[in-house]
Amino acid sequence: MDALEIIDRIEELIDKGRKVPFTSNVMVNASEIYEMLDELRSILPEEFRQARWIVKERENMIEEAKRQSERIIKEAEEKAQVLLSETEILKNATRKAEEIISVAESRGRTMRLEAEDYVDEKLASLEAVLHKLLSSVEKSREHFKTSVSTDNKQ
Numbered sequence: 001m002d003a004l005e006i007i008d009r010i011e012e013l014i015d016k017g018r019k020v021p022f023t024s025n026v027m028v029n030a031s032e033i034y035e036m037l038d039e040l041r042s043i044l045p046e047e048f049r050q051a052r053w054i055v056k057e058r059e060n061m062i063e064e065a066k067r068q069s070e071r072i073i074k075e076a077e078e079k080a081q082v083l084l085s086e087t088e089i090l091k092n093a094t095r096k097a098e099e100i101i102s103v104a105e106s107r108g109r110t111m112r113l114e115a116e117d118y119v120d121e122k123l124a125s126l127e128a129v130l131h132k133l134l135s136s137v138e139k140s141r142e143h144f145k146t147s148v149s150t151d152n153k154q
Contacts, residue, residue, distance in 0.1 A: 003047055006040045
Protein backbone atom coordinates (compact mmCIF):
# COMPACT_ATOMS: atom_id res chain seq x y z
CA MET A 1 0.00 0.00 0.00
CA ASP A 2 1.28 3.48 -0.76
CA ALA A 3 1.00 6.74 1.16
CA LEU A 4 -1.87 8.13 -0.91
CA GLU A 5 -4.01 5.07 -0.20
CA ILE A 6 -3.41 5.45 3.54
CA ILE A 7 -4.32 9.14 3.36
CA ASP A 8 -7.50 8.18 1.50
CA ARG A 9 -8.36 5.67 4.26
CA ILE A 10 -7.79 8.35 6.93
CA GLU A 11 -10.14 10.71 5.08
CA GLU A 12 -12.74 7.92 4.84
CA LEU A 13 -12.45 7.27 8.56
CA ILE A 14 -12.98 10.99 9.27
CA ASP A 15 -15.92 11.17 6.84
CA LYS A 16 -17.57 8.13 8.49
CA GLY A 17 -16.87 9.42 11.99
CA ARG A 18 -19.71 10.63 14.21
CA LYS A 19 -20.29 14.35 14.24
CA VAL A 20 -20.22 16.18 17.56
CA PRO A 21 -23.45 18.21 17.73
CA PHE A 22 -23.16 21.99 17.26
CA THR A 23 -19.43 21.76 16.24
CA SER A 24 -17.40 20.85 13.23
CA ASN A 25 -15.61 18.14 15.22
CA VAL A 26 -15.81 14.46 14.39
CA MET A 27 -15.28 11.51 16.71
CA VAL A 28 -13.01 8.84 15.29
CA ASN A 29 -11.32 5.75 16.60
CA ALA A 30 -7.91 7.03 17.73
CA SER A 31 -6.21 3.62 17.56
CA GLU A 32 -7.20 3.19 13.88
CA ILE A 33 -5.86 6.69 13.10
CA TYR A 34 -2.58 5.95 14.94
CA GLU A 35 -2.20 2.62 13.08
CA MET A 36 -2.65 4.35 9.75
CA LEU A 37 -0.22 7.12 10.74
CA ASP A 38 2.36 4.46 11.72
CA GLU A 39 1.89 2.79 8.32
CA LEU A 40 2.28 6.18 6.70
CA ARG A 41 5.50 6.85 8.65
CA SER A 42 6.92 3.50 7.58
CA ILE A 43 6.03 4.04 3.91
CA LEU A 44 7.04 7.70 3.53
CA PRO A 45 10.80 7.30 4.01
CA GLU A 46 10.89 4.76 1.16
CA GLU A 47 8.76 6.98 -1.05
CA PHE A 48 10.92 9.97 -0.18
CA ARG A 49 14.02 7.96 -1.17
CA GLN A 50 12.34 6.98 -4.44
CA ALA A 51 11.28 10.56 -5.08
CA ARG A 52 14.82 11.80 -4.36
CA TRP A 53 16.21 9.11 -6.66
CA ILE A 54 13.76 10.14 -9.41
CA VAL A 55 14.68 13.81 -8.96
CA LYS A 56 18.40 12.94 -9.03
CA GLU A 57 17.93 10.82 -12.18
CA ARG A 58 15.99 13.67 -13.77
CA GLU A 59 18.78 16.11 -12.90
CA ASN A 60 21.36 13.67 -14.30
CA MET A 61 19.34 13.35 -17.51
CA ILE A 62 19.05 17.12 -17.79
CA GLU A 63 22.79 17.52 -17.20
CA GLU A 64 23.57 14.86 -19.81
CA ALA A 65 21.19 16.55 -22.26
CA LYS A 66 22.97 19.87 -21.64
CA ARG A 67 26.36 18.26 -22.26
CA GLN A 68 25.09 16.67 -25.46
CA SER A 69 23.54 19.90 -26.66
CA GLU A 70 26.78 21.79 -25.92
CA ARG A 71 28.74 19.10 -27.80
CA ILE A 72 26.34 19.27 -30.75
CA ILE A 73 26.54 23.07 -30.81
CA LYS A 74 30.34 22.93 -30.67
CA GLU A 75 30.46 20.39 -33.51
CA ALA A 76 28.06 22.50 -35.55
CA GLU A 77 30.22 25.60 -35.00
CA GLU A 78 33.33 23.66 -36.00
CA LYS A 79 31.62 22.34 -39.14
CA ALA A 80 30.42 25.83 -39.96
CA GLN A 81 34.00 27.09 -39.58
CA VAL A 82 35.28 24.31 -41.85
CA LEU A 83 32.62 25.08 -44.44
CA LEU A 84 33.46 28.76 -44.21
CA SER A 85 37.15 27.94 -44.69
CA GLU A 86 36.33 25.69 -47.64
CA THR A 87 34.21 28.45 -49.13
CA GLU A 88 37.08 30.91 -48.72
CA ILE A 89 39.49 28.40 -50.24
CA LEU A 90 37.09 27.89 -53.15
CA LYS A 91 36.72 31.65 -53.63
CA ASN A 92 40.50 32.09 -53.55
CA ALA A 93 41.02 29.20 -55.97
CA THR A 94 38.38 30.59 -58.33
CA ARG A 95 39.93 34.06 -58.19
CA LYS A 96 43.42 32.60 -58.79
CA ALA A 97 42.10 30.49 -61.68
CA GLU A 98 40.51 33.58 -63.23
CA GLU A 99 43.80 35.46 -62.87
CA ILE A 100 45.72 32.60 -64.49
CA ILE A 101 43.21 32.40 -67.36
CA SER A 102 43.39 36.17 -67.85
CA VAL A 103 47.21 36.11 -67.91
CA ALA A 104 47.19 33.11 -70.29
CA GLU A 105 44.73 34.82 -72.63
CA SER A 106 46.81 38.00 -72.57
CA ARG A 107 50.00 36.07 -73.28
CA GLY A 108 48.21 34.15 -76.02
CA ARG A 109 47.11 37.40 -77.70
CA THR A 110 50.64 38.79 -77.38
CA MET A 111 52.19 35.63 -78.81
CA ARG A 112 49.67 35.56 -81.69
CA LEU A 113 50.42 39.20 -82.53
CA GLU A 114 54.17 38.56 -82.31
CA ALA A 115 53.78 35.49 -84.53
CA GLU A 116 51.76 37.51 -87.06
CA ASP A 117 54.43 40.23 -87.03
CA TYR A 118 57.17 37.60 -87.43
CA VAL A 119 55.37 35.92 -90.35
CA ASP A 120 54.67 39.31 -91.99
CA GLU A 121 58.33 40.26 -91.58
CA LYS A 122 59.50 36.96 -93.12
CA LEU A 123 56.98 37.28 -95.97
CA ALA A 124 58.17 40.86 -96.62
CA SER A 125 61.75 39.63 -96.60
CA LEU A 126 60.82 36.78 -98.96
CA GLU A 127 58.97 39.25 -101.18
CA ALA A 128 62.07 41.46 -101.36
CA VAL A 129 64.25 38.46 -102.18
CA LEU A 130 61.75 37.30 -104.82
CA HIS A 131 61.57 40.82 -106.22
CA LYS A 132 65.36 40.93 -106.54
CA LEU A 133 65.33 37.48 -108.06
CA LEU A 134 62.62 38.46 -110.53
CA SER A 135 64.53 41.59 -111.41
CA SER A 136 67.66 39.55 -111.88
CA VAL A 137 65.77 37.04 -114.05
CA GLU A 138 64.34 39.87 -116.15
CA LYS A 139 67.78 41.37 -116.60
CA SER A 140 69.19 38.00 -117.49
CA ARG A 141 66.46 37.45 -120.04
CA GLU A 142 66.99 40.90 -121.43
CA HIS A 143 70.66 40.26 -121.61
CA PHE A 144 70.03 36.87 -123.18
CA LYS A 145 67.67 38.41 -125.79
CA THR A 146 70.17 41.01 -126.71
CA SER A 147 72.97 38.55 -126.94
CA VAL A 148 70.89 36.17 -129.05
CA SER A 149 69.76 38.88 -131.36
CA THR A 150 73.31 40.12 -131.89
CA ASP A 151 74.45 36.59 -132.55
CA ASN A 152 71.68 36.09 -135.05
CA LYS A 153 72.68 39.19 -136.94
CA GLN A 154 76.17 38.07 -137.44
